[in-house]
Amino acid sequence: MKRSLIKDLLKLDCAVNGADVNGADNLVVKGWVRSLRKGKSFSFIMLNDGSSQQSLQIVADSQLANYDDVSKMTMGYCVSVQGRLVSSSGKGQSVELQAQSIEILGEVAPEYPLQKKATSLEFLREVAHLRARTNTFGAVFRMRHALSLATHKFFSDRGFYYVHTPIITASDCEGAGAMFKVTTLDIDSPATLPLSKNQQGQQGHQGRQEKLDYTKDYFSRAAHLTVSGQLEAECFALGLGAVYTFGPTFRAENSNTPRHLSEFWMIEPEVSFCDLDQLADLATDYLQFLIGYVLDNYFPELTFLQELQGQQEQQEQQNEGLVARLQQVREAKFTKITYTEAITILERSTASKQFEFKVSWGMDLQTEHERYLTEQHFRGPVIVTDYPQEIKAFYMKQNSDGKTVRAMDVLVPGIGEIMGGSQREDDYQKLFKRINDLGLNPDDYWWYLDLRKFGSAPHSGFGLGLERALMYITGMNNIRDVIPFPRYPGSAEF
Numbered sequence: 001m002k003r004s005l006i007k008d009l010l011k012l013d014c015a016v017n018g019a020d021v022n023g024a025d026n027l028v029v030k031g032w033v034r035s036l037r038k039g040k041s042f043s044f045i046m047l048n049d050g051s052s053q054q055s056l057q058i059v060a061d062s063q064l065a066n067y068d069d070v071s072k073m074t075m076g077y078c079v080s081v082q083g084r085l086v087s088s089s090g091k092g093q094s095v096e097l098q099a100q101s102i103e104i105l106g107e108v109a110p111e112y113p114l115q116k117k118a119t120s121l122e123f124l125r126e127v128a129h130l131r132a133r134t135n136t137f138g139a140v141f142r143m144r145h146a147l148s149l150a151t152h153k154f155f156s157d158r159g160f161y162y163v164h165t166p167i168i169t170a171s172d173c174e175g176a177g178a179m180f181k182v183t184t185l186d187i188d189s190p191a192t193l194p195l196s197k198n199q200q201g202q203q204g205h206q207g208r209q210e211k212l213d214y215t216k217d218y219f220s221r222a223a224h225l226t227v228s229g230q231l232e233a234e235c236f237a238l239g240l241g242a243v244y245t246f247g248p249t250f251r252a253e254n255s256n257t258p259r260h261l262s263e264f265w266m267i268e269p270e271v272s273f274c275d276l277d278q279l280a281d282l283a284t285d286y287l288q289f290l291i292g293y294v295l296d297n298y299f300p301e302l303t304f305l306q307e308l309q310g311q312q313e314q315q316e317q318q319n320e321g322l323v324a325r326l327q328q329v330r331e332a333k334f335t336k337i338t339y340t341e342a343i344t345i346l347e348r349s350t351a352s353k354q355f356e357f358k359v360s361w362g363m364d365l366q367t368e369h370e371r372y373l374t375e376q377h378f379r380g381p382v383i384v385t386d387y388p389q390e391i392k393a394f395y396m397k398q399n400s401d402g403k404t405v406r407a408m409d410v411l412v413p414g415i416g417e418i419m420g421g422s423q424r425e426d427d428y429q430k431l432f433k434r435i436n437d438l439g440l441n442p443d444d445y446w447w448y449l450d451l452r453k454f455g456s457a458p459h460s461g462f463g464l465g466l467e468r469a470l471m472y473i474t475g476m477n478n479i480r481d482v483i484p485f486p487r488y489p490g491s492a493e494f
Helices: 067-071 121-126 135-157 197-201 230-240 276-297 299-313 321-331 339-348 367-377 428-437 442-453 466-474
Strands: 027-038 042-048 056-061 078-087 095-106 192-194 210-212 223-225 242-250 263-272 335-338 382-388 404-412 416-423 459-465
Touching (some): 027 056, 027 095, 042 078, 056 067, 067 095, 135 242, 135 299, 135 466, 230 242, 230 263, 230 442, 230 459, 263 466, 276 321, 276 382, 276 416, 276 459, 276 466, 299 466, 335 339, 339 367, 339 382, 367 404, 367 416, 404 459, 428 442
Parallel strands (some): 056 095, 335 382
Antiparallel strands (some): 027 042, 027 078, 042 056, 078 095, 192 210, 242 263, 263 459, 404 416
Protein backbone atom coordinates (compact mmCIF):
# COMPACT_ATOMS: atom_id res chain seq x y z
CA MET A 1 0.00 0.00 0.00
CA LYS A 2 1.30 3.45 -0.94
CA ARG A 3 2.79 5.47 1.88
CA SER A 4 1.30 8.89 2.65
CA LEU A 5 3.46 11.81 3.74
CA ILE A 6 2.54 13.43 7.03
CA LYS A 7 2.79 16.91 5.52
CA ASP A 8 0.04 15.97 3.05
CA LEU A 9 -2.23 14.43 5.68
CA LEU A 10 -1.98 17.51 7.86
CA LYS A 11 -3.43 19.54 4.99
CA LEU A 12 -6.58 17.40 4.86
CA ASP A 13 -9.69 18.63 6.60
CA CYS A 14 -11.90 16.02 8.26
CA ALA A 15 -15.54 16.46 9.19
CA VAL A 16 -16.21 17.48 12.78
CA ASN A 17 -17.86 14.14 13.53
CA GLY A 18 -14.80 12.21 12.40
CA ALA A 19 -16.28 10.95 9.14
CA ASP A 20 -13.85 9.80 6.50
CA VAL A 21 -12.71 12.16 3.80
CA ASN A 22 -11.74 10.97 0.34
CA GLY A 23 -8.69 8.75 0.60
CA ALA A 24 -8.56 9.01 4.39
CA ASP A 25 -9.26 5.33 5.16
CA ASN A 26 -6.62 2.60 5.24
CA LEU A 27 -3.82 5.15 5.05
CA VAL A 28 -0.19 4.14 5.65
CA VAL A 29 2.36 6.41 7.28
CA LYS A 30 5.93 5.56 8.20
CA GLY A 31 8.27 7.49 10.42
CA TRP A 32 10.00 7.83 13.76
CA VAL A 33 8.44 8.15 17.18
CA ARG A 34 9.00 11.55 18.76
CA SER A 35 7.07 10.76 21.93
CA LEU A 36 4.62 8.22 23.38
CA ARG A 37 2.08 8.82 26.13
CA LYS A 38 0.40 5.71 27.51
CA GLY A 39 -3.15 5.89 28.83
CA LYS A 40 -5.50 3.30 30.30
CA SER A 41 -6.99 2.17 27.00
CA PHE A 42 -4.98 4.08 24.44
CA SER A 43 -1.44 5.22 23.71
CA PHE A 44 -0.83 8.48 21.93
CA ILE A 45 2.18 8.46 19.62
CA MET A 46 3.64 11.55 17.98
CA LEU A 47 5.09 10.41 14.66
CA ASN A 48 7.33 12.40 12.34
CA ASP A 49 8.57 11.34 8.91
CA GLY A 50 10.75 14.37 8.12
CA SER A 51 8.32 15.83 5.60
CA SER A 52 6.91 18.44 7.98
CA GLN A 53 7.81 20.49 11.00
CA GLN A 54 4.68 19.10 12.65
CA SER A 55 4.19 15.53 13.80
CA LEU A 56 1.05 13.44 13.35
CA GLN A 57 -0.69 12.04 16.41
CA ILE A 58 -1.32 8.29 16.20
CA VAL A 59 -4.01 6.87 18.49
CA ALA A 60 -3.12 3.24 19.32
CA ASP A 61 -6.02 1.27 20.82
CA SER A 62 -5.22 -1.39 23.44
CA GLN A 63 -7.04 -3.87 21.18
CA LEU A 64 -4.11 -3.91 18.76
CA ALA A 65 -2.61 -7.40 18.57
CA ASN A 66 0.89 -6.13 19.47
CA TYR A 67 -0.23 -3.37 21.84
CA ASP A 68 2.10 -4.47 24.64
CA ASP A 69 5.12 -3.98 22.38
CA VAL A 70 3.75 -0.76 20.87
CA SER A 71 3.03 0.81 24.25
CA LYS A 72 6.61 0.19 25.37
CA MET A 73 8.17 2.05 22.44
CA THR A 74 10.44 4.98 23.17
CA MET A 75 11.68 7.98 21.21
CA GLY A 76 13.41 6.96 17.99
CA TYR A 77 11.51 3.78 17.16
CA CYS A 78 10.75 3.44 13.47
CA VAL A 79 7.22 2.24 12.66
CA SER A 80 4.73 1.71 9.86
CA VAL A 81 1.14 2.58 10.77
CA GLN A 82 -2.02 1.76 8.86
CA GLY A 83 -5.14 3.57 9.96
CA ARG A 84 -8.01 5.97 9.48
CA LEU A 85 -7.65 9.74 9.46
CA VAL A 86 -10.19 11.56 11.64
CA SER A 87 -10.65 15.04 13.03
CA SER A 88 -8.90 15.70 16.31
CA SER A 89 -9.91 17.67 19.36
CA GLY A 90 -6.32 17.78 20.55
CA LYS A 91 -4.60 21.11 20.96
CA GLY A 92 -2.57 22.28 17.96
CA GLN A 93 -3.79 19.58 15.55
CA SER A 94 -6.76 19.27 13.23
CA VAL A 95 -6.43 15.58 12.39
CA GLU A 96 -5.08 12.37 13.88
CA LEU A 97 -4.70 8.78 12.71
CA GLN A 98 -6.59 5.99 14.43
CA ALA A 99 -4.25 3.02 14.10
CA GLN A 100 -5.61 -0.24 12.70
CA SER A 101 -2.18 -1.87 12.75
CA ILE A 102 1.33 -0.84 13.76
CA GLU A 103 4.47 -2.60 12.55
CA ILE A 104 7.72 -1.92 14.35
CA LEU A 105 10.40 -1.53 11.67
CA GLY A 106 13.32 -0.54 13.85
CA GLU A 107 13.85 -0.71 17.60
CA VAL A 108 16.06 1.62 19.65
CA ALA A 109 18.97 0.49 21.81
CA PRO A 110 19.10 1.81 25.40
CA GLU A 111 22.10 4.03 24.62
CA TYR A 112 20.17 6.10 22.05
CA PRO A 113 21.63 9.59 22.62
CA LEU A 114 18.56 11.65 21.70
CA GLN A 115 16.01 12.33 24.40
CA LYS A 116 12.73 14.21 24.58
CA LYS A 117 14.27 16.81 26.88
CA ALA A 118 16.23 19.67 25.36
CA THR A 119 19.67 18.70 24.07
CA SER A 120 22.46 21.24 23.48
CA LEU A 121 23.56 22.04 19.94
CA GLU A 122 27.14 21.36 21.00
CA PHE A 123 26.25 17.79 21.96
CA LEU A 124 24.28 17.25 18.77
CA ARG A 125 27.39 18.11 16.73
CA GLU A 126 29.01 15.07 18.32
CA VAL A 127 26.17 12.88 17.00
CA ALA A 128 25.73 14.66 13.68
CA HIS A 129 24.60 11.41 12.06
CA LEU A 130 21.41 11.55 14.17
CA ARG A 131 20.63 15.23 14.47
CA ALA A 132 18.38 15.35 11.37
CA ARG A 133 15.83 13.52 13.58
CA THR A 134 15.41 16.52 15.87
CA ASN A 135 12.87 19.29 15.37
CA THR A 136 15.61 21.91 15.20
CA PHE A 137 17.71 20.30 12.51
CA GLY A 138 14.71 19.05 10.59
CA ALA A 139 13.71 22.70 10.26
CA VAL A 140 17.22 23.88 9.36
CA PHE A 141 17.85 21.30 6.66
CA ARG A 142 14.43 21.62 5.06
CA MET A 143 15.22 25.32 4.77
CA ARG A 144 18.65 24.53 3.35
CA HIS A 145 16.82 22.59 0.65
CA ALA A 146 14.49 25.55 0.17
CA LEU A 147 17.35 28.02 -0.38
CA SER A 148 18.99 25.64 -2.85
CA LEU A 149 15.78 25.18 -4.80
CA ALA A 150 15.03 28.91 -4.74
CA THR A 151 18.54 29.66 -6.02
CA HIS A 152 18.08 27.48 -9.09
CA LYS A 153 14.61 28.91 -9.72
CA PHE A 154 15.76 32.52 -9.40
CA PHE A 155 18.62 32.25 -11.86
CA SER A 156 16.88 29.90 -14.28
CA ASP A 157 13.87 32.21 -14.51
CA ARG A 158 16.24 35.04 -15.44
CA GLY A 159 17.97 33.17 -18.23
CA PHE A 160 21.14 32.14 -16.40
CA TYR A 161 22.85 28.84 -17.20
CA TYR A 162 24.07 26.56 -14.39
CA VAL A 163 27.75 25.73 -14.85
CA HIS A 164 29.64 23.01 -12.95
CA THR A 165 33.08 24.45 -12.27
CA PRO A 166 35.99 22.20 -11.22
CA ILE A 167 36.67 21.26 -7.62
CA ILE A 168 40.33 20.52 -8.36
CA THR A 169 42.26 23.53 -9.63
CA ALA A 170 45.79 24.81 -10.22
CA SER A 171 45.00 28.50 -9.62
CA ASP A 172 44.13 30.45 -6.49
CA CYS A 173 41.15 32.72 -7.13
CA GLU A 174 41.64 34.81 -3.99
CA GLY A 175 45.44 34.88 -4.03
CA ALA A 176 45.51 34.09 -0.31
CA GLY A 177 47.23 30.71 -0.52
CA ALA A 178 45.03 29.01 2.10
CA MET A 179 44.29 25.98 -0.08
CA PHE A 180 44.17 22.23 0.46
CA LYS A 181 46.72 20.36 -1.64
CA VAL A 182 45.62 17.49 -3.89
CA THR A 183 48.39 14.98 -4.50
CA THR A 184 49.14 11.31 -5.09
CA LEU A 185 52.80 11.70 -4.14
CA ASP A 186 54.02 9.31 -1.47
CA ILE A 187 53.99 11.50 1.63
CA ASP A 188 56.55 9.26 3.34
CA SER A 189 58.99 9.40 0.44
CA PRO A 190 57.87 11.99 -2.11
CA ALA A 191 59.67 12.77 -5.36
CA THR A 192 61.83 15.88 -4.86
CA LEU A 193 64.05 18.32 -6.72
CA PRO A 194 67.01 20.26 -5.27
CA LEU A 195 66.44 23.88 -4.31
CA SER A 196 68.51 26.60 -5.90
CA LYS A 197 70.60 28.79 -3.59
CA ASN A 198 68.11 31.62 -4.01
CA GLN A 199 65.23 29.31 -3.09
CA GLN A 200 67.10 28.00 -0.05
CA GLY A 201 67.31 31.54 1.29
CA GLN A 202 63.66 32.34 0.73
CA GLN A 203 61.19 32.33 3.59
CA GLY A 204 59.48 28.98 3.85
CA HIS A 205 62.44 27.04 2.43
CA GLN A 206 64.93 27.75 5.21
CA GLY A 207 66.75 24.61 6.34
CA ARG A 208 65.50 22.63 3.35
CA GLN A 209 67.64 21.48 0.46
CA GLU A 210 64.90 20.16 -1.83
CA LYS A 211 61.36 20.77 -3.04
CA LEU A 212 58.54 18.50 -4.20
CA ASP A 213 58.77 17.39 -7.81
CA TYR A 214 55.19 17.92 -8.98
CA THR A 215 56.04 16.67 -12.47
CA LYS A 216 55.82 13.21 -10.88
CA ASP A 217 52.41 13.94 -9.40
CA TYR A 218 49.04 12.90 -10.84
CA PHE A 219 48.37 16.20 -12.63
CA SER A 220 52.06 16.88 -13.36
CA ARG A 221 51.78 20.11 -11.39
CA ALA A 222 50.67 21.38 -7.99
CA ALA A 223 46.89 21.09 -7.59
CA HIS A 224 44.46 22.16 -4.89
CA LEU A 225 40.81 22.07 -3.85
CA THR A 226 39.10 25.17 -5.19
CA VAL A 227 38.36 28.24 -3.08
CA SER A 228 35.94 29.58 -5.70
CA GLY A 229 34.45 28.73 -9.07
CA GLN A 230 34.50 32.38 -10.13
CA LEU A 231 37.41 32.38 -12.59
CA GLU A 232 36.04 29.43 -14.53
CA ALA A 233 32.53 30.92 -14.41
CA GLU A 234 33.87 34.06 -16.08
CA CYS A 235 34.97 31.92 -19.03
CA PHE A 236 31.42 30.76 -19.56
CA ALA A 237 29.84 34.16 -18.92
CA LEU A 238 31.97 35.46 -21.79
CA GLY A 239 30.32 32.93 -24.08
CA LEU A 240 26.89 32.18 -22.65
CA GLY A 241 26.17 35.65 -21.32
CA ALA A 242 24.92 34.86 -17.83
CA VAL A 243 25.87 31.84 -15.72
CA TYR A 244 26.03 30.76 -12.11
CA THR A 245 27.92 28.16 -10.13
CA PHE A 246 26.65 26.39 -7.03
CA GLY A 247 29.03 23.95 -5.44
CA PRO A 248 31.47 23.13 -2.64
CA THR A 249 34.51 25.30 -1.99
CA PHE A 250 37.38 24.83 0.44
CA ARG A 251 39.59 27.00 2.64
CA ALA A 252 42.54 25.69 4.63
CA GLU A 253 42.53 28.64 7.02
CA ASN A 254 43.00 27.63 10.64
CA SER A 255 39.89 29.54 11.70
CA ASN A 256 38.13 27.75 14.53
CA THR A 257 35.22 30.16 14.88
CA PRO A 258 31.39 29.98 14.73
CA ARG A 259 31.51 31.75 11.32
CA HIS A 260 34.11 29.69 9.44
CA LEU A 261 34.18 26.27 7.80
CA SER A 262 36.86 24.43 5.86
CA GLU A 263 34.24 23.17 3.38
CA PHE A 264 31.20 25.18 2.41
CA TRP A 265 28.89 25.84 -0.55
CA MET A 266 29.02 28.95 -2.72
CA ILE A 267 26.59 30.49 -5.19
CA GLU A 268 28.46 32.63 -7.73
CA PRO A 269 26.70 34.30 -10.68
CA GLU A 270 28.74 35.92 -13.45
CA VAL A 271 27.09 38.24 -15.97
CA SER A 272 28.44 39.77 -19.17
CA PHE A 273 27.58 43.37 -20.14
CA CYS A 274 26.87 44.11 -16.48
CA ASP A 275 28.35 46.95 -14.43
CA LEU A 276 28.49 47.30 -10.65
CA ASP A 277 25.17 49.14 -10.37
CA GLN A 278 23.36 46.41 -12.31
CA LEU A 279 25.11 43.77 -10.21
CA ALA A 280 23.92 45.45 -7.00
CA ASP A 281 20.34 45.31 -8.30
CA LEU A 282 20.74 41.60 -9.12
CA ALA A 283 22.14 40.85 -5.67
CA THR A 284 19.30 42.73 -3.99
CA ASP A 285 16.65 40.90 -6.03
CA TYR A 286 18.28 37.54 -5.30
CA LEU A 287 18.50 38.03 -1.54
CA GLN A 288 14.94 39.27 -1.30
CA PHE A 289 13.76 36.33 -3.43
CA LEU A 290 15.45 33.85 -1.09
CA ILE A 291 13.90 35.43 1.98
CA GLY A 292 10.48 35.64 0.33
CA TYR A 293 10.61 32.00 -0.75
CA VAL A 294 11.22 30.85 2.81
CA LEU A 295 8.61 33.17 4.31
CA ASP A 296 6.01 31.96 1.81
CA ASN A 297 6.77 28.23 1.91
CA TYR A 298 8.47 27.37 5.21
CA PHE A 299 6.78 29.61 7.75
CA PRO A 300 6.24 26.80 10.33
CA GLU A 301 9.98 26.11 10.34
CA LEU A 302 10.73 29.82 10.71
CA THR A 303 8.34 30.31 13.60
CA PHE A 304 9.69 27.21 15.36
CA LEU A 305 13.26 28.49 15.05
CA GLN A 306 12.16 31.93 16.21
CA GLU A 307 10.64 30.44 19.36
CA LEU A 308 13.73 28.30 19.91
CA GLN A 309 15.97 31.32 19.59
CA GLY A 310 13.87 33.24 22.07
CA GLN A 311 14.04 30.38 24.58
CA GLN A 312 17.80 30.15 24.28
CA GLU A 313 18.38 33.85 24.71
CA GLN A 314 15.46 34.36 27.13
CA GLN A 315 14.59 37.69 25.55
CA GLU A 316 11.08 38.48 24.40
CA GLN A 317 12.34 40.98 21.84
CA GLN A 318 14.59 38.29 20.35
CA ASN A 319 11.64 35.90 20.35
CA GLU A 320 9.85 38.29 18.03
CA GLY A 321 12.86 39.27 15.98
CA LEU A 322 13.62 36.66 13.33
CA VAL A 323 10.49 36.79 11.16
CA ALA A 324 10.15 40.58 11.53
CA ARG A 325 13.79 41.08 10.52
CA LEU A 326 13.37 38.93 7.42
CA GLN A 327 10.13 40.67 6.46
CA GLN A 328 11.86 44.04 6.79
CA VAL A 329 14.71 43.06 4.47
CA ARG A 330 12.28 41.46 2.02
CA GLU A 331 10.47 44.78 1.56
CA ALA A 332 13.36 47.19 2.11
CA LYS A 333 15.00 49.55 -0.32
CA PHE A 334 18.75 48.94 -0.05
CA THR A 335 20.78 52.09 0.67
CA LYS A 336 23.87 52.42 -1.50
CA ILE A 337 26.98 54.29 -0.27
CA THR A 338 30.66 54.28 -1.16
CA TYR A 339 33.32 52.92 1.15
CA THR A 340 34.64 56.46 1.64
CA GLU A 341 31.17 57.65 2.69
CA ALA A 342 30.91 54.70 5.08
CA ILE A 343 34.23 55.59 6.72
CA THR A 344 33.10 59.21 7.15
CA ILE A 345 29.84 58.10 8.78
CA LEU A 346 31.67 55.76 11.14
CA GLU A 347 34.30 58.36 12.09
CA ARG A 348 31.62 60.93 12.89
CA SER A 349 29.39 58.56 14.83
CA THR A 350 29.08 58.80 18.60
CA ALA A 351 29.76 55.05 18.72
CA SER A 352 33.22 55.40 17.14
CA LYS A 353 34.95 55.44 20.52
CA GLN A 354 33.32 52.14 21.47
CA PHE A 355 34.50 50.29 18.34
CA GLU A 356 37.05 47.59 19.04
CA PHE A 357 38.70 48.31 15.67
CA LYS A 358 39.59 51.94 15.10
CA VAL A 359 38.11 53.38 11.93
CA SER A 360 40.46 54.73 9.26
CA TRP A 361 40.41 54.93 5.47
CA GLY A 362 42.10 51.86 3.98
CA MET A 363 40.99 49.37 6.63
CA ASP A 364 38.63 46.52 5.90
CA LEU A 365 35.27 47.09 7.55
CA GLN A 366 34.68 44.81 10.52
CA THR A 367 31.40 43.24 11.56
CA GLU A 368 30.88 45.86 14.27
CA HIS A 369 31.15 48.64 11.67
CA GLU A 370 28.81 46.89 9.25
CA ARG A 371 26.21 46.28 11.94
CA TYR A 372 26.39 49.91 13.07
CA LEU A 373 25.67 51.07 9.53
CA THR A 374 22.70 48.71 9.08
CA GLU A 375 21.22 48.63 12.57
CA GLN A 376 21.80 52.12 13.92
CA HIS A 377 22.61 54.59 11.17
CA PHE A 378 20.46 53.48 8.21
CA ARG A 379 18.24 50.97 10.07
CA GLY A 380 18.09 48.71 7.06
CA PRO A 381 20.22 46.88 4.48
CA VAL A 382 23.15 48.71 2.90
CA ILE A 383 25.36 48.20 -0.15
CA VAL A 384 28.90 49.58 0.22
CA THR A 385 30.86 50.11 -3.01
CA ASP A 386 34.29 51.24 -4.27
CA TYR A 387 36.66 49.74 -1.71
CA PRO A 388 40.41 50.45 -1.50
CA GLN A 389 42.35 48.40 -4.04
CA GLU A 390 44.81 47.14 -1.43
CA ILE A 391 42.22 45.17 0.54
CA LYS A 392 40.51 43.54 -2.45
CA ALA A 393 41.33 40.72 -4.86
CA PHE A 394 43.39 41.11 -8.05
CA TYR A 395 40.51 40.61 -10.50
CA MET A 396 38.42 43.65 -9.49
CA LYS A 397 38.08 46.53 -11.95
CA GLN A 398 40.19 49.55 -11.06
CA ASN A 399 38.57 52.96 -10.76
CA SER A 400 40.05 56.02 -12.43
CA ASP A 401 41.21 57.42 -9.06
CA GLY A 402 43.94 54.76 -8.93
CA LYS A 403 43.04 53.94 -5.32
CA THR A 404 39.72 52.09 -5.36
CA VAL A 405 38.08 49.24 -7.24
CA ARG A 406 34.54 48.53 -8.39
CA ALA A 407 33.73 46.21 -5.51
CA MET A 408 30.63 45.91 -3.37
CA ASP A 409 29.51 44.26 -0.14
CA VAL A 410 25.86 43.73 0.75
CA LEU A 411 25.22 44.33 4.46
CA VAL A 412 22.11 43.35 6.41
CA PRO A 413 20.98 43.99 10.00
CA GLY A 414 21.92 41.25 12.41
CA ILE A 415 25.14 40.00 10.85
CA GLY A 416 26.66 42.64 8.58
CA GLU A 417 28.13 41.38 5.30
CA ILE A 418 26.12 38.61 3.66
CA MET A 419 27.52 38.72 0.10
CA GLY A 420 30.26 40.43 -1.87
CA GLY A 421 31.08 40.99 -5.50
CA SER A 422 32.65 43.26 -8.07
CA GLN A 423 32.87 44.36 -11.64
CA ARG A 424 35.77 42.35 -13.08
CA GLU A 425 38.82 43.97 -14.64
CA ASP A 426 38.40 43.58 -18.39
CA ASP A 427 41.58 45.41 -19.45
CA TYR A 428 44.45 43.00 -20.18
CA GLN A 429 47.32 45.35 -19.29
CA LYS A 430 45.78 46.47 -16.00
CA LEU A 431 44.99 42.89 -14.96
CA PHE A 432 48.46 41.64 -15.92
CA LYS A 433 50.11 44.42 -13.92
CA ARG A 434 47.90 43.78 -10.90
CA ILE A 435 48.77 40.07 -10.91
CA ASN A 436 52.49 40.92 -10.99
CA ASP A 437 52.18 43.63 -8.34
CA LEU A 438 50.67 41.10 -5.93
CA GLY A 439 53.49 38.61 -6.53
CA LEU A 440 51.26 36.09 -8.29
CA ASN A 441 52.58 34.00 -11.17
CA PRO A 442 51.00 35.14 -14.49
CA ASP A 443 51.67 31.68 -15.91
CA ASP A 444 49.06 30.27 -13.52
CA TYR A 445 46.48 32.62 -14.98
CA TRP A 446 47.35 32.49 -18.70
CA TRP A 447 43.89 31.29 -19.67
CA TYR A 448 42.20 33.90 -17.47
CA LEU A 449 44.31 36.62 -19.10
CA ASP A 450 43.37 35.24 -22.52
CA LEU A 451 39.76 36.26 -21.84
CA ARG A 452 40.95 39.88 -21.92
CA LYS A 453 42.78 39.36 -25.22
CA PHE A 454 40.03 37.62 -27.17
CA GLY A 455 36.82 39.65 -27.26
CA SER A 456 36.86 41.09 -23.75
CA ALA A 457 33.59 42.47 -22.42
CA PRO A 458 32.47 44.28 -19.26
CA HIS A 459 31.25 41.70 -16.76
CA SER A 460 30.50 41.37 -13.07
CA GLY A 461 29.69 38.79 -10.42
CA PHE A 462 29.13 38.17 -6.73
CA GLY A 463 29.39 35.32 -4.28
CA LEU A 464 27.01 34.18 -1.54
CA GLY A 465 27.96 31.49 0.93
CA LEU A 466 24.94 29.22 1.34
CA GLU A 467 25.78 28.55 4.99
CA ARG A 468 26.18 32.26 5.78
CA ALA A 469 22.77 32.97 4.21
CA LEU A 470 21.22 30.04 6.06
CA MET A 471 22.58 31.28 9.39
CA TYR A 472 20.97 34.64 8.75
CA ILE A 473 17.60 33.28 7.65
CA THR A 474 17.31 30.60 10.36
CA GLY A 475 18.80 32.64 13.19
CA MET A 476 21.28 29.88 14.01
CA ASN A 477 24.39 31.24 15.70
CA ASN A 478 26.97 28.66 14.63
CA ILE A 479 27.79 27.86 11.00
CA ARG A 480 28.45 24.23 11.99
CA ASP A 481 24.73 23.84 12.62
CA VAL A 482 23.59 24.70 9.08
CA ILE A 483 25.63 22.14 7.12
CA PRO A 484 24.98 18.39 7.45
CA PHE A 485 28.52 17.34 8.36
CA PRO A 486 30.75 20.32 9.19
CA ARG A 487 34.45 20.34 8.35
CA TYR A 488 36.69 22.56 10.44
CA PRO A 489 40.20 22.37 11.97
CA GLY A 490 40.55 19.06 13.79
CA SER A 491 37.20 17.69 12.69
CA ALA A 492 36.31 15.35 9.81
CA GLU A 493 34.52 12.74 11.90
CA PHE A 494 31.56 11.77 9.74
